[in-house]
Amino acid sequence: GAGVSQSPRYKVAKRGQDVALRCDPISGHVSLFWYQQALGQGPEFLTYFQNEAQLDKSGLPSDRFFAERPEGSVSTLKIQRTQQEDSAVYLCASSLYRDRNNQPQHFGDGTRLSIL
Amino acid sequence: DQQVKQNSPSLSVQEGRISILNCDYTNSMFDYFLWYKKYPAEGPTFLISISSIKDKNEDGRFTVFLNKSAKHLSLHIVPSQPGDSAVYFCAASLPRAGTALIFGKGTTLSVSS
Numbered sequence: 202g203a204g205v206s207q208s209p210r211y212k213v214a215k216r217g218q219d220v221a222l223r224c225d226p227i228s229g230h231v232s233l234f235w236y237q238q239a240l241g242q243g244p245e246f247l248t249y250f251q252n253e254a255q256l257d258k259s260g261l262p263s264d265r266f267f268a269e270r271p272e273g274s275v276s277t278l279k280i281q282r283t284q285q286e287d288s289a290v291y292l293c294a295s296s297l298y299r300d301r302n303n304q305p306q307h308f309g310d311g312t313r314l315s316i317l
Numbered sequence: 318d319q320q321v322k323q324n325s326p327s328l329s330v331q332e333g334r335i336s337i338l339n340c341d342y343t344n345s346m347f348d349y350f351l352w353y354k355k356y357p358a359e360g361p362t363f364l365i366s367i368s369s370i371k372d373k374n375e376d377g378r379f380t381v382f383l384n385k386s387a388k389h390l391s392l393h394i395v396p397s398q399p400g401d402s403a404v405y406f407c408a409a410s411l412p413r414a415g416t417a418l419i420f421g422k423g424t425t426l427s428v429s430s
Contacts, residue, residue, distance in 0.1 A: 205360070232415060243321075243406050243420030244361070256415050292360055294418075303349055303368055306418060308360035 203227070205309035207293050213315045214283050222278045222312045224293030234306060235268055235278050236292040244292050250276060283316045290314070320344045321409050323421035332430045336394040340407030340421055343388065347409040351418065352381060352392045355404045364405075365392070397428045 206225040214220050226233050232251055236244035237260075246260040252273035261268070265283075270276040280287055290313050294306035322341045330336045338352075348369040353361035367374040367381045367390070374381050380393045394401055404425050408418040 207360075234417060236417075241422065243408075243422050244418070245420070246417035249415045249417060251415055257417070260417065303366065305351055305363040305366055307363060308353075310358070310360040 205293055205295055205307055207291075207309035207312050209312060210310065211313050211315075213317065215317050216285060217282055219279065219281045220283055220314065222280075222291050222314070224276045224278070224309060226274065226276070226293065226295030227297075227307060228274075230295035230297050230307075232296045232298065232306075233270060233276050234294045234296075235276070236294065236308075237262075238290040238292055238311070240289075247278070247291075280314075283314075285316050288314055288316045318343070319421070320347075321407055321419050321421040323405075323407055323424050325424050326422070327425045327427070329427045329429065330397045332399055332428055333396045336392075336397045336401065336426055336428065338392040338394075338405050338407075338424050338426065340390045340392075341388060342390075342409050344409070344411075344419075345385075345388065346411055347419075348412045349410045350381070350383060350390050351408045351410075352379075353406045353408060353420075354401075355406060355423070361406055394426075397426075399428050399430050402426055402428050 235247040238244040249257040250270040265281045267279045290311040292311045294308045351366040352364040355361045383390045404423045407421040410416045
């Protein structure tokens with residue numbers, strides 16, 4: 202497709218379960234970002250990939266969060282042993298260049314994660 | 318400590334009038350600023366951006382103004398249309414590759430016909 206695609210759109214899990222969220226960036230986009238958006242807040246950075254390399258994971262809130270992009274295209278965000286505070290919308294964004302070059306990030310519609 | 322602040326949670330405007338959305342930032346190292354528009358259950362959509370070397374950027378009905386000395390930017394929508402009703406996020410980034418966007422909390426714009 203033309204835009205960033207995320208799946209599933211909605212995910213409900215019981216506390217303690219593991220979840221995996223998928224992001225399909227725009228074809229050819231080198232940079233890929235994950236953000237977490239809590240209700241009433243702006244998106245907050247989680248992690249950044251340049252092709253398959255995870256260059257910044259400073260925003261991941263705990264070691265229960267893990268992200269990968271093994272072939273430099275599709276990315277997966279995994280959350281282990283989910284907690285209620287993990288409930289949020291998880292957004293993926295991609296941009297064309299390795300260098301920022303004043304290129305905007307383009308966002309998917311997100312995955313709304315609810316932990317019961 | 319929020320580095321990007323949108324102090325007005327909401328704004329109501331009549332159709333055809335001007336909408337002005339404001340954003341303040343604290344980090345003087347930010348050099349690229351963006352506005353995103355978000356409808357319910359959708360992701361943020363890029364609207365317009367401005368580099369710190371400029372003080373104005375215009376795209377159709379949308380104009381962004383940057384005042385570096387005041388660390389303030391604003392988005393003007395003229396004329397406002399009911400379809401503009403959405404949440405608007407201001408975002409900023411630092412001058413390096415792979416830099417994350419720092420977002421404000423958003424302003425909900427309602428345009429009535």
